[in-house]
Amino acid sequence: MVACRGTQAIVTLWGIATLFVTFLLCQPLAFNWDRAIPGGYCGDQLASWKSAGVVNILTDAVVLTLPVYDLSKIQMATYKKVVLIAMFALGIFTTAVGIARLVAIVDVDFGDITSGAT
Template identity: 30%
Template sequence: MAGLVPNILGATITTFAVALLALTLRMVALYLTRRPSFYDDYLCIFAFIFASGYCTTILIWTSHYYLGQFLPNVDQDKLGFILGKSRQLLWIIELTYAASIASSKFSVLCFFWNIFNRSSIRWPIIILFLTSSLWVIVRTFIVIFQCTPVPYIWDKSIQGGKCPIDISKFFFGTVLLHCIMDTVIVMLPIFPVLKMQLSQKRKAAILALFTSGAIVVIASVFVLIESIKYDPHETEITYHVAPNMLWAAVEVNMAVFSSKMLSKTTTLPAFKILASNNFARLSP
């Protein structure tokens, strides 16, 4: 193995292990606190399942179909097979990526709603719910039906197949919107927390809890940068798409980690202690 393979394996496996650890700790916290599961818990599990699908597909592509490497010097039939499998795996990756990211978004927004549903950010939370729902529905639909018939996405030998959508521009647009939404979600709790009558240290502690998703925003920025470079007609797709896949793996896994850290089970008890009397005015 050469090229970007060590980078892909390192980023994918390491961040997946972090997400798995966060899920384990959350399940332990649920058991120890004897708290019932909430919607954010279930959404976290869905996010982890889709992230697992994403990472599994990345590992299969890397180990069997040259992701992160330049294409080998083989006959045209073998080359066509590798490219076909690469396009098919990329299609699966795009579906699991959107599903995992959306589930993580919904989990965090559910948590925010439980705390801030009577605060000034109530309507922004609702708007973000609706925007995220529309984002994942439209993106999933376009990814599935970007070509007609659908198998033409990976099998270019199908007669009469066509891809009327500029998928490169579409991916850039959806990633840009998703990056903006992530930034807004991270910033949402800042305003009500700053209004609380607490010491600066306690405000900083609470904000640190809520801004743990900043690393997801950073990863999504790198995904956005790599999306600009994406060319669906690139013959060396296995190598040139690898940085995008790498950063997207970091993003989905850290989004799972962030959503697991922001939960009523693991965060709310600490938040109540820090916020004291202010908490009563922020939630029912």
């Protein structure tokens, strides 16, 4: 229970921090999509996105592994336990998408992020 509450707190706080960084990294906010604004600047967007990706992957892995121990102790037929754990393990696809996203971030052109082209 403590591990669940701790993980919940970490994920919540990290989500709030990522939201703030996303909105405050470029000043003024419109500089994210209009680089012609005089005096506008952005922090290191690539580092911000990479760190968010790494922490998201780590928290996904923690969330995936949390129920396994408790599920293994449930009193039911072994094949049902295996199926139940396998259903929870399908969340590994979320982690795989996070890893693919992190790899793809390297190719992002922050000079014109709204164009969608890499």
